[in-house]
Amino acid sequence: MRASVGTGPGPCRAIPPNWKLGLTLSVIVASSLIPLEHWPAHGVLLALTFAGLSLAGVTLTYLARRLALFLPMLLVFGLTVPMNQVDRSAAWAWTIALWMRCTVSFLAGLWLVHVLPFAELLSTLIRWRCPRLLVAMLAFMYRYIFILWEELARLRHARDARDFGRSTLLIRWTTNAQLIGLLLLRAMERAERTHHAMLARGWDGSPRFLADDGERNDV
Amino acid sequence: MHIRDGILSPEICVATGLISLAAIGFSLRKLRVDLEDRAVPLTGMLAAVIFAGQMVNFPLIGLPVSGHLLGGVLAAAMLGPWAGCLAITLVLVVQAVLFNDxxxxxxGANILNMGVVGAWGGYSVYSLVRKWCGNGPLSAIPAAVIAAWLSVLAAAALFCVEFGLSTGSREFSLRGIFTLMVLYHALIGIGEALITGSILGFVLARRPDLIPTPASTGVVNGTGRFVTAGLVVAFAVAAILAPLKSDFPDGLDKVAQETEINTLSIERDGLILSGYEVPVPSGFWWSTAATSLAGLLGTGIVFAMAVSLGRAARWKLPTLAVDGGHAG
Structure with missing residues (x-):
């Protein structure tokens, strides 16, 4: 599993996280509000996001791979409207606007995931007065995603070693469901053990975070 | 299932975001009461499991694509609707911010459709079906199967409403998209129902204590459960029946036309739901037939699955293993 978070140096990384989120949301809202008649504005937004992506160090190969997964669904979704009309002119205009909006928004989102590390997201959420409990759950989830992912990879490896990757559709469904079920059981047992360990360290149900200035405060 | 930016209008995004915020706030408040100091590890871990579980692809018959778990009903069946809603919310946040998915x-719209409808609505249907089946442990499987399918269809119907309100266009029909959504989600719903039922059956055979009976949790009162379940069923039925809307005028319209009262009616622009035109169905008889047939077939398949999975679990239960399943 590979999160698309940029970790290397770059001009975009130096931007404060508030600005990164604000900038991305502004581009998405602007692309949603600009009508198709003002298509040069869409072109400017597209050029800006491309520039941002190249500054963030996104390679063309990676971009092409992500777009190859994203565009077909969008094309089919958009084409459904004009294909079902008697008078297609208005529907085509709407579909082209939809494609433009979604593509600009997708690229803006891609820029954000490349320049906003998870720690910055958490600190931003804390600064924005997001409920502590929710931020703590998010941090906990992020901590265990990678552990569970590795566990899942081991389970898959064991399954493939037993059936050599060859099995019927029914067996694949059954084993996949068992795989998730087993992961669920192990994770819930792990959660119980972790909870006991947290209690042993004085956990009282109220999350506390290290503030950005290094002092230990209730947030 | 995920709605991309640009599909819904900013106004609808803000409105659904506010509803979702209220739902998250309410869930957080309730969660503190239900799970106390276990809320963070249990909910966080469950969210991580669902996130990892969504990476497991289930092959589809004769199609070059695969499906995966959505997890709303599964999460709610394990930890209740509040933790379930928050777990799905966390999954969606991580997917959006770290993976641009x-x-x-x-x-907000994604959280509303998948987290709130999936967990709150799904749990209401799940607990009602379990109650009707006598609240036995085995009733969890058919209840989860039915709840999972209905919640996916309800989410699809809700998306159609959001999309219709976002577009607000009278110049062209959105029927093609609605038909596509209902057909697609009827299939996704069957997959989700089967996956949820299979996983719950597996967990039930090994750690039945991890799946509480809704009555013992006491997290949703009877009226709330009934109302929410009714809403989910109504949305699911609307998704199936929307393309069957008659183009003939209703009784009042007919009388108005015959008595020429309608000449006095004032056409007002900007009414979003004027003339029940959110689904805007017209033309193309095949899409109507296909959608309704899919709905009927889906209903039949889901009920057959519910019964057969329940029987399969009954057959397996005597060989209970209580070691937590450390094989593999």
Whole structure:
């Protein structure tokens, strides 16, 4: 599993996280509000996001791979409207606007995931007065995603070693469901053990975070 | 399932975001009461499991694509609707912010459709079906199967409403998209129902104590459960029946036309739901037939699955293993 978070140096990384989120949301809202008649504005937004992506160090190969997964669904979704009309002119205009909006928004989102590390997201959420409990759950989830992912990879490896990757559709469904079920059981047992360990360290149900200035405060 | 940015209008994104915020706030408040100091590890871990579980692809018959778990009903069946809603919310946040899977501006709509409808609505249907089946442990499987399918269809119907309100266009029909959504989600719903039922059956055979009976949790009162379940069923039925809307005028319209009262009616622009035109069905008889047939077939398949999975679990239960399943 590979999160698309940029970790290397770059001009975009130096931007404060508030600005990164604000900038991305502004581009998405602007692309949603600009009508198709003002298509040069869409072109400017597209050029800006491309520039941002190249500054963030996104390679063309990676971009092409992500777009190859994203565009077909969008094309089919958009084409459904004009294909079902008697008078297609208005529907085509709407579909082209939809494609433009979604593509600009997708690229803006891609820029954000490349320049906003998870720690910055958490600190931003804390600064924005997001409920502590929710931020703590998010941090906990992020901590265990990678552990569970590795566990899942081991389970898959064991399954493939037993059936050599060859099995019927029914067996694949059954084993996949068992795989998730087993992961669920192990994770819930792990959660119980972790909870006991947290209690042993004085956990009282109220999350506390290290503030950005290094002092230990209730947030 | 994820709605991308640009599909819904900013107004609808803000409105759904506010509803989702209220739902998250309510869930957080309730969660503190239900799970106390276990809320963070249990909910966080469950969210991580669902996130990892969504990476497991289930092959589809004769199609070059695969499906995966959505997890709303599964999460709610394990830890209740509040933790379930929050777990799905966390999954959606991580998917949007770390993987660009699903929109940022439309995060509220995604949380509403999958987290709130999936967990709250799914749990209401799940607990009602379990109650009707006598609240036995085995009733969890058919209840989860039915709840999972209905919640996916309800989410699809809700998306159609959001999309219709976002577009607000009278110049062209959105029927093609609605038909596509209902057909697609009827299939996704069957997959989700089967996956949820299979996983719950597996967990039930090994750790039945991890799946509490809804009555013992006491997290949703009877009226709330009934109302929410009714809403989910209504949305699911609307998704199936929307394309069957008659183009003939209703009784009042007919009388108005015959008595020429309608000449006095005032056409008002900007009414979003004027003339029940959110689904805007017209033309193409095949899409109507296909959608309804899919709905009927889906209903039949889901009920057959519910019964057969329940029987399969009954057959397996005597060989209970209580070691937590450390094989593999």
């Amino acid at each position: 699903g929109g940022l501006l439309s995060l």
